[in-house]
Amino acid sequence: METNLRILILEDCIDDVELIQHQLKKSDFSFSCRVVETREDYEKSLAEYKPDVILSDHSLPMFDSMLALQMFHSYKKIFHPAAVFILVTGTVSEEFAVQIMRNGADDYILKDRLKRLPAAVLNAWEKNRSKYQQLKVQEEKLYLFDILQKSLHEIYLIHPENFQILYANEEALKNLGYNLEELQSMTPGNIMDSFNEESFRHVVQLAQERNKGLLLERKAVRKDGSTYPIQVHLEVIGKGRKKRILANVLDITEAKELEAQNRLAEFIQDSFRYERGLEKSLKVVLQELCKFCSWIASEIYAKEFDQLKFLGSYNPFLSHDRSILGYDISSKVYQTKLLQKISIPAKDEIVKNEEWLETGKIRTVVAIPIELGGEIIAVVVGYLKKDKTGQKRFSVLSDDVRKTLGENIKRKKTEEELQKIFDFSPDVLMVLGKDGYVRKVNPTLHKILGYSSEEFLSTPFESFLHPEDLPLVEEWRNKPLKKDDVAHYESRWKTKNGDYKWFSWSVTPYLRGELHFAVGRDITESKQQMDAIKDQNNKLAQIAWEQSHVVRAPLSRLLACVEYLEENGSAHDNILSSVKSSAYEIDKIIRNIIFKSEKVELNGKS
Structure with a gap:
């Protein structure tokens, strides 16, 4: 056999140990063996060696088989439910043998009859292992049943012929408001809205033929008449008389709500x-x-x-x-x-x-x-x-x-707040596209130029520019602005009546440069004022030039006469001195006029 048992021998006599091992070697199963004789070694081996079989003598120094059996039960319960305990002793009374079997020993063998030991070990091991496996299966069934009972899904078992509800878990009872006895007298038609038996039978047949579950969405009807949405997973399980319809139902109220x-x-x-x-x-x-x-x-x-x-x-x-x-x-x-x-x-x-x-x-x-x-x-x-x-x-x-x-x-x-700022701004606010069209403009530009919104939005904005200012558009297109850059331009825009208005523009890009936001101000009046000032300065400069040259010609002649008289006679010294002083005074006045006219001209240019 492939069974490889771990056997722990609790014995203080080395001769008896050798006899036991000799008999075990005659068996048709393989094993490993450990020998102990004290309580401490026994307890340690239970924890470390984890034996399948314990062969224990009755009488040991300060230790006996009854205490060893008690310690075995604790080990078996926690670590090894299929473990075997067999008493191997010299002579014991019949009463003691009965008592130790009642206390949980699997068998007892007298040392003068050790030939029965291998069979006793194997029989006890197979019996315990089979019992443990059955117990494990039963526990798993109970565990699975407990899971079904406590599942957050509604679980139903339904008869495949008459559709009678055979079982419903706690969640189903709680959601529907019925007890199990009430449900077991019903069919899905009593708890599902708009139930059609023929359609349901067809779905069950499909699930059986495909050998996999099918999903349905329906409404469940509670005992009080209220409904809630459900998702039903139908599957046919078992065969013959044990065939059942398994319905796994999920309340999808929250999912539907979401x-x-x-x-x-x-x-x-x-x-x-x-x-x-x-x-x-x-x-x-x-x-x-x-x-x-x-x-x-x-x-x-x-x-x-x-x-x-x-x-x-x-x-x-x-x-x-x-x-x-x-x-x-x-x-x-x-x-x-x-x-x-x-x-x-x-x-x-x-x-x-x-x-x-x-x-x-x-x-x-x-x-x-x-x-x-x-x-x-x-x-x-x-x-x-x-x-x-x-x-x-x-x-x-x-x-x-x-x-x-x-x-x-x-x-x-x-x-809306930005729209109010946009609409009521005294400055021109405009969104320009690279395609040459105005995408959006505030009413200020309408008031200044006289065009409607439709005319602005449907006509390339170059059509409104003065021909001399068109190179500015090419400059703007050929030198893309980066984010946060601001470019400044001045240009003339044509009015509805054919005149031109001067605007000062600040332009910045957005939407990766596909659109540009422009803020403009009408500077026509300031331009006209500057032109008027320049014209006035030119006229003043002309007047000053003419005055200086007209006055200085006779003055020059007067000064020449005075110098001649000074050189040729002194009879009229006082008169000459007075004439000379007046001449220099006139010259100073003329120089001041020239200086002021030049200053006016410079200011006009600035």
């Missing part, structure tokens, strides 16, 4: 993509939230500059914008940063103040904070006929839904 929440998040995202304002987008979203959460009406509020502001509503019962109650409950959300929910008694004071609550039979109001990055972006208020907490988690919106709504509200508000 799927619905994801669809809602996508709807919200799409609603904000259209070219509609924040208020219109929110009205569409609030209407969808009413469908999703079974609300009768809905409102949304947000804070701006520490003031609570109404953003929009969907309310078939109100002609005006908002209700007082929605404002108050939203304020509480901002104060507490928590979801708020109130139940309204039929004759509450609030109902009297707001008659539409009674018209809509509103009994529950919930306010949900829409947070983004720890900041409350808005508060959504929902109105219900009654508290539907047990039927639908009406006040719970998934993280994705709240995040999508918060992001889009924030983005739309930012866009």
